[in-house]
Amino acid sequence: SIRSLVARIIKNNADQQTGYELRNWAYIYELMDVMYNNFRLHRTHAQDAQSHRHAARVTQIARLVREHHTENLSLSRLAEMVHLSAPYLSKFFDQQFGMTFLNYLTQIRLNHAVDELLNTEKIIEDVSADSGFPNSHAFVQAFKKEFGVLPSVYRRQNREKQPKKKALPTVEQHDYMAGLKKYLESGHASAPTPSNSISCHIQLSADTETQTLKHTWRNVMPVGCASDLLTADIQQMVKRMRQEIGFQYIKFNGILSDELHVYNETPEGRPVYNFAYIDKVFDFLMSIGLKPIIQLSFMPALLAKDPERRLFNYLVSEPASLQDWSKLVKAVIAHLLSRYGSAVYSWHFCVWTQPDTPADLYGFSSTEAFYAFYESTYRAVKECDQALSFGTPPTYYIVESGYTNWYIPFLTWCHKNGCMPDFLNFYYYDTTLNDQRGSKDPIFGFVRSMTLRDTPDGFRDFVNQVRSEREQLGLKKTPILLTEWNNTPSQEDLLNDTCFKSCYIVKNILENYDRLDSFGYWSLTDWMGEAPLPKELFFGGLGLFTVGGIPKASYYALWLLRQLGNTFMGKGDGWFATKQGNKYIIIMYNYRHFSHLYALGERFDMTFTDRYTPFDPVQNLDVHLALTNIPNGRYLVRETILNRKSGSAFDQWVSMGALEPDTQQEYQTLEALSVPGCSKYITEAAKHILELDAMLDMLEVRLLTIEPQ
Numbered sequence: 001s002i003r004s005l006v007a008r009i010i011k012n013n014a015d016q017q018t019g020y021e022l023r024n025w026a027y028i029y030e031l032m033d034v035m036y037n038n039f040r041l042h043r044t045h046a047q048d049a050q051s052h053r054h055a056a057r058v059t060q061i062a063r064l065v066r067e068h069h070t071e072n073l074s075l076s077r078l079a080e081m082v083h084l085s086a087p088y089l090s091k092f093f094d095q096q097f098g099m100t101f102l103n104y105l106t107q108i109r110l111n112h113a114v115d116e117l118l119n120t121e122k123i124i125e126d127v128s129a130d131s132g133f134p135n136s137h138a139f140v141q142a143f144k145k146e147f148g149v150l151p152s153v154y155r156r157q158n159r160e161k162q163p164k165k166k167a168l169p170t171v172e173q174h175d176y177m178a179g180l181k182k183y184l185e186s187g188h189a190s191a192p193t194p195s196n197s198i199s200c201h202i203q204l205s206a207d208t209e210t211q212t213l214k215h216t217w218r219n220v221m222p223v224g225c226a227s228d229l230l231t232a233d234i235q236q237m238v239k240r241m242r243q244e245i246g247f248q249y250i251k252f253n254g255i256l257s258d259e260l261h262v263y264n265e266t267p268e269g270r271p272v273y274n275f276a277y278i279d280k281v282f283d284f285l286m287s288i289g290l291k292p293i294i295q296l297s298f299m300p301a302l303l304a305k306d307p308e309r310r311l312f313n314y315l316v317s318e319p320a321s322l323q324d325w326s327k328l329v330k331a332v333i334a335h336l337l338s339r340y341g342s343a344v345y346s347w348h349f350c351v352w353t354q355p356d357t358p359a360d361l362y363g364f365s366s367t368e369a370f371y372a373f374y375e376s377t378y379r380a381v382k383e384c385d386q387a388l389s390f391g392t393p394p395t396y397y398i399v400e401s402g403y404t405n406w407y408i409p410f411l412t413w414c415h416k417n418g419c420m421p422d423f424l425n426f427y428y429y430d431t432t433l434n435d436q437r438g439s440k441d442p443i444f445g446f447v448r449s450m451t452l453r454d455t456p457d458g459f460r461d462f463v464n465q466v467r468s469e470r471e472q473l474g475l476k477k478t479p480i481l482l483t484e485w486n487n488t489p490s491q492e493d494l495l496n497d498t499c500f501k502s503c504y505i506v507k508n509i510l511e512n513y514d515r516l517d518s519f520g521y522w523s524l525t526d527w528m529g530e531a532p533l534p535k536e537l538f539f540g541g542l543g544l545f546t547v548g549g550i551p552k553a554s555y556y557a558l559w560l561l562r563q564l565g566n567t568f569m570g571k572g573d574g575w576f577a578t579k580q581g582n583k584y585i586i587i588m589y590n591y592r593h594f595s596h597l598y599a600l601g602e603r604f605d606m607t608f609t610d611r612y613t614p615f616d617p618v619q620n621l622d623v624h625l626a627l628t629n630i631p632n633g634r635y636l637v638r639e640t641i642l643n644r645k646s647g648s649a650f651d652q653w654v655s656m657g658a659l660e661p662d663t664q665q666e667y668q669t670l671e672a673l674s675v676p677g678c679s680k681y682i683t684e685a686a687k688h689i690l691e692l693d694a695m696l697d698m699l700e701v702r703l704l705t706i707e708p709q
Contacts, residue, residue: 005031007180014597014604016616057082058096061089069108070132075101106142109133113143117155124151171431171490172451172601181605197620197695200574200588206630206690208569209579217509217561220293220518221247222484224528225254225314229281237525237545242288245558250285251293251483251520253353256300256328257314263300263328271324273331275339282340293348293483295394296329296377303328311361318364322376329380337384348481350391350425351377356406357396371413378419391423394483398433399462411473423479423517426466430458430487452488454599456591459485459508463515479517486522486542494603494611495594497538497650499699502557502642506701507591509561510576513568521558525549536608537660538650546649548661550671553648560587560642560676560703574621584706590621590696609658611650612698619698627690627706634709635690638680643700646677682709 009027012020064081065073078101079089093101113131116122122130128139143151221241228234229252241247256262260277285292297314301307303324304317319325336344354362355370364370374393381390395406407424414420431450455461466480487504488496495501509519526541527533537546544555551559564587565580577586597604598614605613644651652674653661661667683690696702 004183007183014595197622200623202625217519220249220520222251222520253295296351326380333384392421394425397426427484452599456593483520484522494540502553503699505557586704621696623694625692638705640703641677649674
C-alpha cells in the first residue's frame with residue numbers, strides 16, 4: 001500500500017544502512033507504479049503541457065504576493081510583474097486559486113497579522129501596518145469578517161488557550177509519525193538484515209607505556225541541591241558512588257536556600273545565622289571522604305529583591321542588597337573554616353548557576369547586575385582567605401558556529417576588575433538550539449526548544465573548542481571543571497534508561513580521557529525535586545540510579561571504567577588499553593549513534609518497551625586483538641560484559657514482563673539480575689603474540705583483563 005511504502009521510505013532514511021540510497025529509489029519506483037496504476041489521469045499531451053505551465057505560474061504568483069503583501073500591491077501591478085494583462089490575471093485567480101486576487105491578498109495579510117497578534121505585544125495599529133493593510137479600520141473590518149471577533153478579542157482568547165511555556169528549554173520529542181509504525185509490520189522489512197559484522201583489528205605492543213593516567217573523570221559527581229544530601233536514599237547512592245567508583249568531589253547547589261534555614265532576621269532586622277542543617281550536609285560528606293564544590297545559591301527570601309521569583313522550588317531573585325548578601329557569604333565561609341579547618345582549602349566555591357540564561361530563568365535583570373553580584377561574592381570569599389578556590393559560575397556551554405559563549409566577555413571584565421576566577425566551570429549537553437525566526441521568546445539568543453545533535457562527535461567538539469579558547473585567553477593552567485554533562489537535559493528521554501547511555505558515556509570519556517579536569521556526568525539519580533515523578537520506574541530519567549536505587553546500565557559504565565589501569569598503552573576507534581603492574585586492562589565498545597530522525601525529536605516506531613529502533617540494525621562488532629611483544633606462556637583472560645542481556649536493568653525489566661515492580665522482593669530481584677555478565681578462560685601466547693577474538697553486540701561495552709599465570 002501507499003502507507004506501507006511511505007513508512008518504509010521514512011524508516012530506511014532514519015536507519016541509513018549501507019545502500020539505503022538505492023533502496024530509496026526502489027521504494028520510489030514501486031510507489032510510482034502504484035500511483036500510475038491506480039490514480040493516473042488520461043490527458044492529452046497538450047493538456048499536460050498547459051497544466052505544467054499553470055503550476056509554474058501559480059507558484060510564481062503566490063511567491064510574489066507573499067513577498068510584496070506589505071506594500072500597496074494591486075492587481076495591475078502584479079499583472080505587470082508576471083507579464084499578463086489585468087483581466088487575464090483576474091480570471092486566472094478565479095480558476096487556479098479559487099478566489100479573487102483581493103481575497104487572496106487579504107488572506108496572506110491576515111495570516112501575518114494573526115502571527116503578530118499571538119507572538120508580539122504590538123498595538124493593533126502597528127499590526128495592521130506591518131501586515132500591509134491600508135489602515136487599521138480596513139484591518140479590523142477584514143479581521144472581523146474572517147474570524148467573527150475583533151483582533152483584540154482574538155488575541156486575548158487564543159493566548160488564554162495557549163499552554164504556559166515550560167521554564168527551561170525543552171528537547172523536541174514527539175510521535176507525529178507513530179501512526180505509520182503499523183505499516184512497517186506487514187511482513188516487509190525496511191532493509192535486508194546484514195550478513196556481515198563490522199570488523200575491528202587491534203594490534204598493540206605489550207611493552208608500550210606512553211603516560212600515567214590521572215583519571216580526571218572520577219573527580220566530580222553532581223547531585224541536585226544540598227537538601228537532597230539529607231535524604232537517606234540519596235546518601236546511600238552517594239556512598240556507593242564514593243566506594244565503588246571513587247569520586248573525589250561532589251557538586252551541589254542550594255546551600256543558602258530557605259529549606260536549610262541558614263538565614264533569618266530579628267524583628268529589628270538584624271541577621272540571624274543558623275548552620276545546623278548545612279553542618280549535617282558537610283559532616284556526611286566528610287564522613288565518607290568527599291569534598292564539596294559549593295554553588296553559593298539560592299537567595300534567602302528575606303534577602304531577595306523579588307521574593308516571588310521562583311524557578312522549580314528555587315528562589316532565583318537577585319539580592320535586594322549586595323552588602324547584606326556579602327555578609328551572609330562571609331558568615332558561611334567563616335563558619336566552614338572554623339568547623340572544618342584546613343580541609344576547606346581543597347574545596348571549590350562558585351556562585352549561582354547559568355547566569356547566561358534570561359531573567360525569567362536564572363539570569364539577572366542585566367549583565368552588569370550579575371557582574372556586580374559575582375564581584376561582591378568573590379571578594380567576600382577571598383576576604384575570608386585568599387587561598388580559597390573560587391571559580392566562574394557554571395554556564396551552559398554552546399557549540400554553535402559564530403556563537404560567543406557568555407564566559408568569554410565575562411573573563412575580560414574579571415581581568416579588568418581584579419577578580420579573576422581560579423577555575424572555569426561549565427555545563428554541556430549534546431544538543432542543538434533551534435533558531436525559529438519570528439519567535440519572541442528567546443533563550444541563549446535562541447528559542448526555548450532544542451534537538452539532539454545527530455553527530456556522534458559532539459562532545460569531542462566541545463572539548464576541543466573549550467581547550468582552544470582557554471589557550472587563546474592565556475589561561476592554559478586554569479583548570480576546566482565540567483560539572484554537568486549529558487547528551488540531553490531531558491528527564492523524559494527513553495534512551496536514558498538503555499544501553500545507549502552506557503556506551504555513550506564510555507565512548508566520550510575514553511575519547512577525551514584526562515583532557516578536562518572533571519567530567520561530572522548528570523545525574524546521580526532519577527529522584528529530582530524539580531518536577532513530579534512519573535509512576536513508571538523506567539520513564540527516561542537522567543539518573544545513574546532509578547528512583548528505587550537500582551543501578552542502570554549507565555552506572556555500570558562508570559563501574560567498568562573504574563577498573564582501568566594507571567598506565568596508558570593506546571586507544572583507537574572502539575577501544576582503550578591500559579596496564580596495571582603485569583596486568584593488561586582493555587575496554588572495547590560498539591557505539592552506534594541514533595538516527596537523524598530521532599535527533600530531530602521524532603520517535604517514529606519506538607515504543608515504551610522497544611527503545612532501540614532509532615539505531616542502525618548493523619549490530620555486531622567483530623574484534624580481533626593481537627597483543628605483541630608479550631612473554632610466551634599461559635594467561636588468564638577475564639571478560640566483563642555490559643549489554644542488553646547483562647547489566648541493563650531496563651532490558652531485564654522488559655524480559656521479566658515489563659510490569660511495574662510493587663514489592664521489595666521484585667525490586668531486589670530486578671537489581672540482582674541486572675549486573676554485568678562475566679566469564680574467564682585460559683589462553684596461551686606463542687611467538688610473543690597473544691591473539692583474542694570477541695564479538696560485541698550493538699551498544700555493548702566489554703572489559704578484558706589479561707594476566708599471566
